[in-house]
Amino acid sequence: MSNPSLVSRRSLTSRIMNPKYIMIYATIGIFLVMYLFGAISYGEQGFTTLRTITNLFVDNAYYGISAVGMTMVLITGGIDLSVGAVASLTGMFIAYGTTVLGLHPLVCILFSLVVGVGLGLLMGWVIHRLNVPPFITTLTGMFLARGVCSLISRESIEIKHEMIDSLASWKIYFMRLQDGEWVKVKPIAYVNFNVILFIVVLIAGIYILQKTRFGRNVYAVGGNEQSAKLMGLPVGKTKILVYGFNGLCSVLAGVAYALYVKSGWNLSLMGAELDVITCAVIGGTLLTGGVGYMIGTLFGVLLKSMIPALITFNGNLLSWWGKIATGLLLLLFICIQKLVLGVTGHKKTASTKPIKE
């Protein structure tokens, strides 16, 4: 005889204290610590304004969009090194398409989607059917995308199209009431299309992972692929689709980046894939697979973006210190991960004796 109400009451507190969430608390915690540090050190220079936070989003939305897809790939235990290249290629398609070929940007974006998702699905198929390790497969995919990008143009091409211009400059300003009138918050804080796109993709990611069978299959495949297969789950379809979805995210990230810099260049976003992976890892996603949360990734992106922001506010340091700081941050997080998993992770219940009622 079971007591469902007892179980559900217990599960709320135990759900919060669930060990797998501890990593995310760590991420959020360190983010707050860094914010506090910035507030204390650079409060006078305006660190504590709303603009700082909104700029984090505006300047790094494209990373965030890519990180959503990457998190999903990492949860399956795979990796995708092609995201930077595909995003860059998207920008090139848009730039070349609109400026040189005179096509409408939507056509270019549509074309990019076909290419990006297609490449993703192809890589997923090679990984699953031909058993080539994801590292190598997506590395080759990266070379392919960069190669095509270089083929189109060796120089940077500016994007000049009214639709792009208006989309890029579209902003929602944060307002507040002053003397009965709505005025813009000073210093000016806004979100733009990129940020909205990021939030939409993020929410889609959360929904897929938590509320759809496909999302749960992603976790299952990452937890133990062999078991997932024996349990009758569609492992192949899941893996292929995950890479396809990541391709979609890469293209959307490329669109966001193109709106951000308003140009296409074959050397843009070099090494961005590792930045994205770093964001996911800092956000609590395990590279071994099976564990990862979108919320964590969100804070991972914010955390990582905080570093260049702090350096800008400091004004004295070479930007290269940012790279070192990011590396140290990564080290810190891995150590925390080890500690947390070691303490709480694989504890068996002391008693296997059933509790007879």
Place this chain on the structure above:
Amino acid sequence: MKKRFDLAAITKSKLTWAVVAEVLILLVCLIVRPDFFKISYQESTGMLYGSLIDIVNRSSEITIIAMGMTLVIALGGTDLSVGALVAVSGAIALKFLRWDVLEYTTPGDYTVCSYALVLIVPLAVCLLMGLFNGLLIAKGNMQPIIATLILMVCGRGIAQILTNGKQFTTGYSPFRVIGQGSFLYLPMPIWITAVVVAVVALFVRKTAFGTFVESVGINRSASRLSGINAQLIIFIVFALTGFLSGISGLIYSSRIMSNDSNNAGLNYEMDAILAVVIGGTSMTGGKFSLAGTVLGSIIIRTIVTLVYYFGIASEATMAFKAMIIAVVIVLQSEPVRNYFSKRTKKRAYAVKGGIIE
């Protein structure tokens, strides 16, 4: 125990396919440029000259690193930091060569610090960084891909900080010899590579070190319980890889007689990993082949050369490199190899007149 000529096993071996691929590519080169295999003597440099020599010469930096990377992959890991270490090595060497230079001055045929320091310190630092990787992996129990990601992110930053963001140039002749000198009519890098390959091969195969690496890579726990000091093996492998990256860095900066921290070693880790994989070592760890790696590195360089000789503009180099690598990888994948192996087996049985039980 007699060993028969096992055709089926040979067609199944990855190394075979690598050899086939290289021969095919060389043949295509020959078709495109009939004088591809020609070697001539060049008065001005006192060296032999020709495409084949050029391929071996230009692949030196990768081959040297790939020697260490082979062992890393045999352990079941990856070392992403090698490219950054190449940059660090060059930065330190140039710093020691031109210590007093704060402004841009004409590079002269001199070195500020003793030449011994110019050579030893970069190698020592890279060795230490390799040891740092080893520490994180052996003692900290971290996954190699994450542990080395830290230095990959930080490394270039460190290189830039060391030279204060400046790019030095030098005209010191003994330093020039490393990358541009010759010995017995062949370019110096080829000799350096040959020595490195010989030393590593001897160490790995003439002692039981290679077996221990394979053992630890396949099953670290069982190896430890058999009395193998797994931690020591890990330390040695990663320190060695760091050291080799240092050598590669010296060659690279000697070729351009300056330190280019932005471009030095760029994508080297990817090329090195590719060389190892094409050469037949599996990314899951275990059995490895140094000969295969050397061949793999040469294949990559041959592809680049082929693309150049096809008259394909350098823009397309990467795309073609990617396509050919994609073909090689597909050919090497398990299902494809099994397919060819089965066909050879069936033919063998039919020839023998036996019936498959």
Place this chain on the structure above:
Amino acid sequence: MADHVLLEMRQIEIAFPGVKALNKVDFTLHAGEIHSLLGENGAGKSTLIKCLTGVNKKDGGTITLEGKEIQPQSPQHAIELGISTVYQEVNLCPNLTVAENIFVGRQPMKHGQIDWKTINRRAVELMSRFHLNIDVTRPLSYYSTAIQQMVSIARAVDIQAKILILDEPTSSLDDHEVQLLFDVMNELKKEGMGIIFITHFLDQVFAVSDRLTILRNGQLVGTYKIEDITKVQLVTEMIGKDIDTIFSLKRAEVAENEKDMLTADHIGAPEKLDDISLCVKKGELVGFAGLLGSGRTETAEMLFGASKITKGEMTVDGKKAEIKKPYDALIAGMAFCPEDRKRDGIIGDLSIRENIALAVQARKGFMHPLSTKEQNELADKYIKALGIATPNAEKKIGELSGGNQQKVILARWMATNPKVLILDEPTRGIDVGAKAEIQRLMLEMCGEGVSVIFISSELDEIIRCSNRVIIMRDREKVAEVDGATCTQEQILAIIAEGSTAARGEAS
């Protein structure tokens, strides 16, 4: 017990290159019965089962389920047909919650979204049918193997499987957990499910089965009702040899004043074991008896340096030994065959030769390699001595059967000519014939002066071979009894009561 035929496999044939794995085998399963499938390794049990679960394709014969002919194409297809399997290595996802593992792939949906509330509620209901009141929202990895197996069975039950295949489910369970499993199996039996039970534990076969089928060398030996066959008959049918000749093994002879080869004086390690002392004479075989988790493996690991001791001292062959890692133990003349040979023993992709030579090579260090000739000599010597079934020494150890793998690991340690050999469950998961061989080898080594520590969960083995038996319970040594005069009941009583029974006089 219902007689309604649920599953009928007729004249099943499967051939692999060079070997006929199944030769016209018949097997029937009734609804509401527990049917054990027995046979040595290589007899064809797993091949037959893989036919049913869609992993192997059969070359001949038919499979009929409830009157309709079926051809399982894949694990998923087999599940759809109503055939569920619980493997020894629990085939669930450790990162998902208990509830989710039960429902993944077929989660109930509400408004196009996964209905988590229903999943959790129904999971609680299912687990309570097995009298388990656990938090179903915790990740599966949080729970012990026994509970995980129950979850696996719960999944099968919820899918409304008609046939449940249990493949070696009890290997990592203690007696209490085994009983729990049997209770569940009996419950499911009453509901009409057909259960195929594969195991090496003959006592368990007799405890729970209705009928049993024996395979040998890919052929059907016979199908029997449980009341129609005895244990001795069973073993004879399985290995085709007379059991008495196999088990006519004699204990080692140890002189009274023989010197101590290994002593451990109040050694302990944090989170492993607080304090234990023991000694083993030269040429003596000391058995370790006790339940799972009683600390036997932990003791072995401390002795061998796999776990570093923080207190106490050890001596080997009269000399003080500082053992901080396995290499130190190896140098001192010790050897250790771990319990989980797959995780801690075999180096799968290396050849038999390389596996056998490994410890000897480790002792020499990598700067002093053994020549190929020396390695081959070692390999050939032990392949012959232990009767390892392989065409040559270059075959990868991962391709051998469990029994042969165990022999290779044993060879690895025997090659080091140890003074003290510690064996942790060396006969687990191995067929009866190989079990006997390993016991014979152990006793031979004792005869040659090697001290052996033998950890086993099978009391008859312990009693048969040991000079002395150390009994452990709850991470402490509770008693030491004489091997020649003790009985199973005595040892069981001591294990059950703990130190109190040991202090009282045993009958």
